[in-house]
Amino acid sequence: MTTHALPALPALPRSTSHVAAGVWRVADPKITLASVASMIVGACAAALDGPIAWGWLALTVAGIFCVEAAKNASGEIFDWDSGTDADLRPEERSPFSGGKRVIVDGLLTRRQTAYVAAAFYLVAAAIGMTIVVVREPSVLLLGIAGMALAFAYHAPPAKLSYRGLGELAVALSYGPIIAAGTYLVQRGTITGTVLWPSLPLGLAIGCFLWINEFPDARADEKAGKRTLVVRLGRPRAARVFLLLVLHTYVAVAWLPVLGLPYSIWLGMLGAPAAWAAARRLERCPEDTSQIIPAQGWTLLGFVLLSVGMGAGLVLAAVLG
Secondary structure, three states: OOOOOOOOOOOOOOOHHHHHHHHHHHHOHHHHHHHHHHHHHHHHHHHHHOOOOHHHHHHHHHHHHHHHHHHHHHHHHHHHHHOOOOOOOHHHOEOOEOOOOOOOOOOOOHHHHHHHHHHHHHHHHHHHHHHHHHHOOOHHHHHHHHHHHHHHOOOOOOOHHHOOOHHHHHHHHHHHHHHHHHHHHHHOOOOHHHHHHHHHHHHHHHHHHHHHOOOOHHHHHHOOOOOHHHHHOHHHHHHHHHHHHHHHHHHHHHHHHHOOOHHHHHHHHHHHHHHHHHHHHHHOOOOHHHHHHHHHHHHHHHHHHHHHHHHHHHHHHHHO
């Protein structure tokens, strides 16, 4: 394997404002849209099957938020070490990809970023164990799986995102694991009410990761980060993206066959944005300036999918 010289570490941040800005960048609530989307589906599925324990839902949200921030921080360290984020050219940068860049931009040192990651992982573990001990012991396995995938996404020895397995990890984590975990805390079991809708949602969020890999592809390949977009090449990966979008909404269309209410078809609200993203990406897979709007449409698509399916489940609960 070709080795890459690591970039020099930035100087220690000049003030606590730099540290605060770095912590905010890895923990900015808008970065949690994928996990929020999954929690919406999990909570709304739970509402279809019974009353919601709002305090436990709030604690679930807090725990998953901490895992998300921890994953971002630990990922910054390993992407810094590989050189992939530092090697991005200005014309390849996008609001949706390229990492949080807290080390690259000098907001945090590598050591400070490690402390931030450790702190968020510890808080997440404390919240998780509170839920396990006081509320629902069986959520332990899902919690361990979620935290393990979050860390292993970037970290050795697994380095899932570097081996073409990151896309699957994201689809599993942000689809079945988070949605089912949210439902499990509420209902004490997992049923098809949450499991089946979580599958197209996982695909939709996997599509968002997929399209976000396009601007990073050159730097990722140079750093040895063999994402599926790198492995397939951008033109072929763009065609696969279109197929993923099609499979996502075919899966939504089939949900009533699996026993879900027909109102779950409100999730199809995300289809126009996702389709527009797929068509644009297919036309210009190499041009980041043209891909950025498609990234935004993909994000909008999975948010509308989750909100639509969630609203459909709540509507079914209200109508009885």
